[in-house]
Amino acid sequence: MTHTLHSLAAYCGIADGFHDIWGHWHPASDDTRRTLLAAMDLPVDRLAPDAIRAQLEDAEWLHPLPPVKVVRCGESLRLELNLRRADCERGFGWRVQAEDGGEGGAILASGHFTAAHLHPLGERNIGGEAFSRRLLELPSLDLPGYHRLLLDMDGAAWTTMPLIVAPAQSYLPPAIRNGGRVWGPAVQLYGLRSHANWGIGDFGDLRRLVGITGQAGGDIVGLNPLHALFSDNPAHISPYSPSSRAALNTLYLDVEAMPEYAGCAAAREKVASPEFQARLRELRSRELVDYPAVAAAKREVIELLWQHFCSLPADSPHVREFRRYRAEANGPLQKHALFEALQAHFCAQDERVWGWPAWPEAYRDPQSPAVAASAAEHAAAVDYFAWLQWSAEAQLTEVAAEARRCGLAVGLYTDLAVGANPGGAEAWCWQGVFASCASTGAPPDDLARQGQDWGLHPFIPRRLRETAYAPFIEVLRENMKHAGAIRIDHAMSMQRLFWVPGGGNACHGVYVDYPFADLLAIVALESWRNECLVIGEDLGTVPEGFRERLAAACLLSYRPFIFARRHDGSFARPGEYPRQALVTASTHDLPTLTGFWAGADLDAQAQCGLFPSEEARERFVAGRAHDRWRVLEVLASEGLQPESEGIDRSAPESADTALIAAIHRFLARTPSEVLVVQAEDLFGSREQANLPGTQEDLHPNWSRRIAVELEDWSADQRFQQNVAAICQERGTR
Structure with missing residues (x-):
């Protein structure tokens, strides 16, 4: 039985175990194998493993052709x-x-x-x-x-x-294909401050940021995932746990820029009222985004705009344009709007109902008669949610057009999350393709010493192939539509993904193989169709040969300064960075430069109980002190060590502007094709956007706001100093 179980697991791509980053081997248990096979919808509780494998093989033989074939030109x-x-x-x-x-x-x-x-x-x-x-x-x-x-x-x-x-390789923009190197800021869109927004960064702010970037000589603007979250639950805020990666987060709508606003007296009067203006001032003044309060304010006005839209004559150009959009829109829009309408309906009956697994059983299958009847019954609500998506897409389209007008060689650089929330629209639409009794995660490493369970259901490899990769193509296409570049979060998932048994511990997980060659080829095809540069986020436990295959396919590697090390732990020199890469000082999951220098991330991890012992914490604190010396050492090797009273070699408290600008100048010297600068680093923020391994009740993830308002960026001395350093090394357009 053990032999046949192992054989079936291997046939389904389940690995025998894994090596962690310290080189320790963790064998997969038979319990893990059974749990993951069950998650793949295989009846291990009823049939012997050899009988299941025989059924799978018979099914292949009974089909004259495979479900799909992927080849290169x-x-x-x-x-x-x-x-x-x-x-x-x-x-x-x-x-x-x-x-x-x-x-x-x-x-x-x-x-x-x-x-x-x-x-x-x-x-x-x-x-x-x-x-x-x-x-x-x-x-x-x-x-x-x-x-x-x-x-x-x-x-x-x-x-x-x-x-x-x-095509043989993914798309490269002419500026990079012709030997150029580009740079630009990277922001968490929700964190942008401005005089105009409603307490959260929006597409209007993004358009202004594009202009600022163009004036500064930048060519790219990096963003967190813009995926749709949950309209009925604005407190669910992680952009990496979306309802759907094929739809947009409508909380980013610039309400006052919506076409209906100019013609809706009721909305304008409401917004202009002293009461509402006081609410907006309060929301803008907060250090953290108050998602429920922002959502409530936007919803009140947007519902008035919807009423105004519904009152327009059927032959008005705006209405005709929307109807044309509905008629021409592909499947994801209709499915997402229907999901939103159903979720709103059931939540109104019982606010504890969250996500399709909690709906009445008749509605859990998107193809059921009950869902079809409900689509007709709630047609107005479906129209409303489709209109929201249309409005968001129109504003993002205008931002992309603004990037072209401003001469940005790449434009918007968006992030594609590795999965979707199990309760959301994407999982509902493709539930037969997702493994419902397992979740994705990562084995133990320095950032998460107990391993990670991300709470996202993975694709079942054979089911994904049976759909001719339709769910994968859908999310690529929708995310590349308005982007000049896209980062595939945890790109290793195209080759293998760490599955955690449902209800289990991340330490009991194991890798499952995926059809890497096929998925990489599809990325190339969509990349060319959308003229979209692709960056593969290749941090963490990386399979042997994986980076080489990405490079051969013209995907850029992802190289944060904090992780770019030699074998002895010292920082890599500029010439040691690959050309085919995106470089950055840090990321949303890592400490800011100021936080790194002060050890703020280590303090936060200690407060959240993430260290297994006090001894482990002290070891990391000592290692950080050594790393500060290493930073100064590598800067000095390039003649960039700043002379500043703010840097104390023995016990530094903070990284001043000169040090941060020196690090960005250092990174600008690398041959790497793309450099992005985190907004938090531009303005010396201490706290990082997300602390892995923590929930919002322990740490305010995904809600921190940038200290400086957009209107003041260009005049800010820190912004000017960093931009000058980068442009001197990389040149200007």
């Missing part, structure tokens, strides 16, 4: 063809049809073959009938796209298969 097309032995003497015709819209669905290639003449790969008996597997080799294709291969026997349509043809 110019790569020969090799297919495993499964046939009844009795059909092997027959002749077959084949043709490749271009996707709809691609050359009008033209036939790209065609031909005939006799199966008996193909190279045999094996035989299998299923239910008393003999099957033969043959190797079908077809000519290569040079047109990228989502095509279809059609096979017919004796002139009758027989079977089809999605055929995805991808």
Whole structure:
């Protein structure tokens, strides 16, 4: 039994164990194997492992073609063809049809073959009938796209298969392709302060930031994930635990910039009232974003704007534009709007109902008759949530256009989260593809010594392939639509993902393999279609050879200064950074430069009980003191050590502006193609955006606001000093 269990687990991509970052081997237990196999919807509680594997293999043999084939342009097309032995003497015709819209669905290639003449790969008996597997080799294709291969026997349509043809490499913007290096700020959009926003950064602020960046000589603006969260639960704020990665967070709407605002007297009067203005001043003054209060204020006015929109004549240009958008919009919009309408309906009945697993059973299947009836019954609510998405997309489209007008060579740089919240719209729409009894995470490392459980359900690899990778394509396409660059969070998930058994401990998790070559090719295809640079976040436990494969596919590596070390622990010199990379001083999950220098992150971890012992805390404190010396050492090696009274080599309390500017000048010297500067580092913030391993009740994650208002950025001495240092090293446009 143990042997067959291990064999089934390996067949499904479940690893035998893992090495942590310290080199220790953690073998997978049989309990973990069973739990993860069950999470893959395999009946390990009813059938023996060898019987389950036989069923899986039989299912493959019973399908003439695989569920999808992914190839690169110019790569020969090799297919495993499964046939009844009795059909092997027959002749077959084949043709490749271009996707709809691609050359009008033209036939790209065609031909005939006799199966008996193909190279045999094996035989299998299923239910008393003999099957033969043959190797079908077809000519290569040079047109990228989502095509279809059609096979017919004796002139009758027989079977089809999605055929995805991808470019050899991902897209690079001309500025980088021609040898240039770009830079720009990176912000948590919610944290932007301005005179105009309502206590949270919005798309209007983002447009202003694009202008500031262009004037400073920057070419890229980095952002946290803009994914949709939960309209009915604004206290759920992590951008990395979204309801859907294929929809936008409408809390970022600039309400006063919405087209309906100018024509809605009721909304303008409400906003202009002394009472409402006092609310806005209070929200703007807070150090942390008050999400529920911001959501309440925006909702009150947006509902008035919706009423105004509904009162417009059916033939008005604005209404016609929305109806055209609804008619032309792809599946994700309709599915997300329907989810939002249903969630609002059930939450209004019982506010404890949060997420589709808590809905009445008849509504949990998006294809059920009850859901179809509810879509008609709540059509106005579905329209409302679609209108919100339309409004958000219109504002983000305008920001992207502003970036082009300002001459930014790359434009917006957005972040794609590694997964979606199990209770949200994406999990509801694709629930058959997600493993419902497991979650994604990471093995123990220096940042999380007990391992991490992110609470996000992973894709089941075989189910993902059975959909021809539709969920993966959907989120890539929607996130690249308005971006000049995208960062794939935890890019290693394309090759393997750490699964944590449901209800278990992260230390009991194990890696599960994914079809890396296929997913990487799809990234390249969507990258070219959307003219979007791709950065693969490759921090943490990285598989051997993974970075080399990313580089060969023209994905940029992700290199924070804090982690860029030599084998002896000293910091890498500028020339040791790869060209094909994005460099940054820190990230949202790491200490700011000021926090790093003062050890603020270590203090916060101690307060939250993240150290296993006092001895461990003291070891990290001592290591940080050594790292401060290492920073000064590497800066001195480049002639950049700042002469400043604010730097005490023995017991520094803070990193002053000169030191931070020196680090950014150092990073600007690297050959790396992209440099992003965290807004928190520009203005000397001490606290980081997120402290991994903590919840909001222990640490105010995802709510800290930037100290300086946007209107004051350009005149701020710290901003000017950092920009000057970077531009002197990288040049200006």
